[in-house]
Amino acid sequence: MNRTFNVAVVGATGLVGEAMIEMLEKRDFPVENLYPLAGDNSAGKTIFFNDHSHKVGLVGEFDFSQVDLALFTAGSDVTAEYAGVAADAGAVVIDNSGFFVNDGDVPMVIPEVNPDALIDYSLRNIVASPDSSTIQMLVALSPIYRQLGLRKINVSTYQAVSGSGRKAVEEMAGQTAALLNAREPVTDVYSKQIAFNLIPQVGRFEDNGYTLAEMRLIWETRKILGDDQIQVNPTCVRVPVFFGHSATLHVEACSPISAYEVRDMLLDAPGVEVLDEQTDGGCPTPVTDATGSDLVYVSRIRDDLDNENGIDLFVMADNVRKGAALNSVQIAEILIAQYM
Numbered sequence: 001m002n003r004t005f006n007v008a009v010v011g012a013t014g015l016v017g018e019a020m021i022e023m024l025e026k027r028d029f030p031v032e033n034l035y036p037l038a039g040d041n042s043a044g045k046t047i048f049f050n051d052h053s054h055k056v057g058l059v060g061e062f063d064f065s066q067v068d069l070a071l072f073t074a075g076s077d078v079t080a081e082y083a084g085v086a087a088d089a090g091a092v093v094i095d096n097s098g099f100f101v102n103d104g105d106v107p108m109v110i111p112e113v114n115p116d117a118l119i120d121y122s123l124r125n126i127v128a129s130p131d132s133s134t135i136q137m138l139v140a141l142s143p144i145y146r147q148l149g150l151r152k153i154n155v156s157t158y159q160a161v162s163g164s165g166r167k168a169v170e171e172m173a174g175q176t177a178a179l180l181n182a183r184e185p186v187t188d189v190y191s192k193q194i195a196f197n198l199i200p201q202v203g204r205f206e207d208n209g210y211t212l213a214e215m216r217l218i219w220e221t222r223k224i225l226g227d228d229q230i231q232v233n234p235t236c237v238r239v240p241v242f243f244g245h246s247a248t249l250h251v252e253a254c255s256p257i258s259a260y261e262v263r264d265m266l267l268d269a270p271g272v273e274v275l276d277e278q279t280d281g282g283c284p285t286p287v288t289d290a291t292g293s294d295l296v297y298v299s300r301i302r303d304d305l306d307n308e309n310g311i312d313l314f315v316m317a318d319n320v321r322k323g324a325a326l327n328s329v330q331i332a333e334i335l336i337a338q339y340m
Contacts (some may be wrong), residue, residue, distance in 0.1 A: 004032035005336060006067040008091065010059050010082065011074030012036030013045055015166050016096070019070055019325035021049055027329060030336070037062055039074070064089035068340065071328050072097060087125035090298040092335060094328045096129040098212075102221050103128075108223050110135055111330040112270045117224075118334055127331055130211065132156045132323025133236070133245055134220040139296040139322075140272060140315045141251060143265040145225060149254035151309070155217060156248045159202050160241040160286065163319050164189055169242055176240075194240055202236035211236060219340040228273045244286025245323060246316040248300075256308040259301045266298055271322070274298050283314065294326050 007024065013016040017036070024031055034049050036056045043058040059078065064070060064086035071096040072079050072086075079099040087093050100106040107117040108128040121127050129135075137155060144150060161168040168189045175185035175195035182215050192199055203212035214234040221232050239246075266274050273295040275284045283299040284290065290297055296317045304310025317323055 002028050002030060004030040005338075005340075006033045006035070007071055007332075008037055008062065008064065008070040008086070010037045010070060010072045010078060010086075011045055012056055013038045013042040014073060015162055015169070015320050016324040018047070018071040019320050020073060020328060021047060023321075023325050023329040025050055027333070028054040029329065029332065031226045035062065035067060039078070059324040069094065069332055069335070071332065073324065073328070083126060088185070091125070092121060092340065093126045094129060094331050094335075095126060096324050096328055098216055100126060100128040100129060101130075101216060101219045101223065108220060109331050110138055110142075110224060110327060112139050112335055113132045114224050114226075115334055116228045118331070118339060121335065121339060127335070129324070129328045129331060130149055130220040130224065131216045132163060132317070132319035133159065133247060134224070135323050135327055136245060136315050136317040136319075137217070137247055137249065138221065138224055139269070139317075140266065140298050140313060141249070142225075143269045144251065144253060144262060144311070148257055148266065150230055150251055151254055152233070152252040153221065154233045154250040157202070157213075157217075157234070157236045158198075158239045158241070158246040159213070159236060160243050160245055160319055161238065162243045163195060163202070163245065163323075164238075169195075170216075172240060172242065174317075179296070190238065194238060196240060199238040199241065200235070202238050210234070221316075241286050242291070243318055243320060244290035244316055246286060246290075246314065249313045249315060250304070251311055251313070252304075252307065253309045253311070257311050259303045259311060262301050262311055262313070266301075270299055272296050274301075276301050284316060286316055290318050292321070293318055294322050296322060 037059040070086040070091040076097040076099040079097040105123040213236040217234040218232040284297040300314035302312040
């Protein structure tokens with residue numbers, strides 16, 4: 001008889017939590033009992049899974065010894081307070097808050113890139129899922145890294161408002177409606193108006209002038225690839241798009257490379273869709289392609305005009321799905337298939 005698992009989703013009523021529950025159902029994850037959990041503001045709500053209603057419980061009152069897996073997507077404060085509690089109770093925690101990025105005994109995993117790192121999950125019963133921008137970047141770049149190595153990654157991200165949660169989506173929608181009706185937009189989630197605008201800041205500023213989102217791209221890339229020598233130069237920008245992060249990448253390999261070779265590498269890469277027609281409308285966009293998809297899209301693959309080791313690409317993915325929910329569920333699938 002096939003084994004089933006009790007699963008908790010912490011942050012079940014948020015955008016990513018809802019997507020996680022959708023993914024568990026869509027991918028026929030062997031769930032025996034589902035425990036949706038949230039904070040005071042959302043506990044008591046009802047969610048549906050496999051045609052049954054489930055009342056959302058209060059995370060602070062939950063006994064994690066009841067579950068085999070706990071998927072955390074409620075932010076670093078909640079992770080800091082409850083992830084260790086869950087792990088100590090025997091649940092395997094999969095967290096996407098970024099709280100464990102610098103913990104050497106917590107593996108950080110992208111299943112298409114470094115699934116073997118899960119062998120260390122039992123050190124603390126915790127696995128970290130990286131930031132959505134890191135996921136899409138490394139899903140696209142790992143085939144190049146494995147074959148040729150990478151010296152440097154220059155990356156600029158264009159991040160959708162859904163990366164800040166449901167309130168940010170509602171804020172941009174409300175601002176758009178207000179502006180189209182000649183009314184003053186209300187700003188709460190972001191420091192400035194985001195509708196018809198962009199904000200060159202994602203996350204708080206660190207002491208070195210980079211934002212937390214930018215530093216996560218550096219830390220997570222080095223941790224996932226196991227390469228402290230790789231140089232990552234990031235700039236992260238919030239843009240008025242509801243769903244779908246994008247990024248421009250200029251990378252320098254350790255030996256000569258061509259756009260033709262990169263296309264060939266990526267055509268068979270897991271989780272990647274190459275859409276790179278050099279015609280009007282021949283490239284994917286967040287709205288027409290990435291939103292609602294589980295793939296990482298790659299386009300604008302070009303040779304560096306001055307460096308035979310350089311290549312340019314444009315990548316995008318649905319930040320809520322592959323950038324968060326799907327990656328966590330994929331980690332869970334590998335854990336139950338190979339380790340638990």
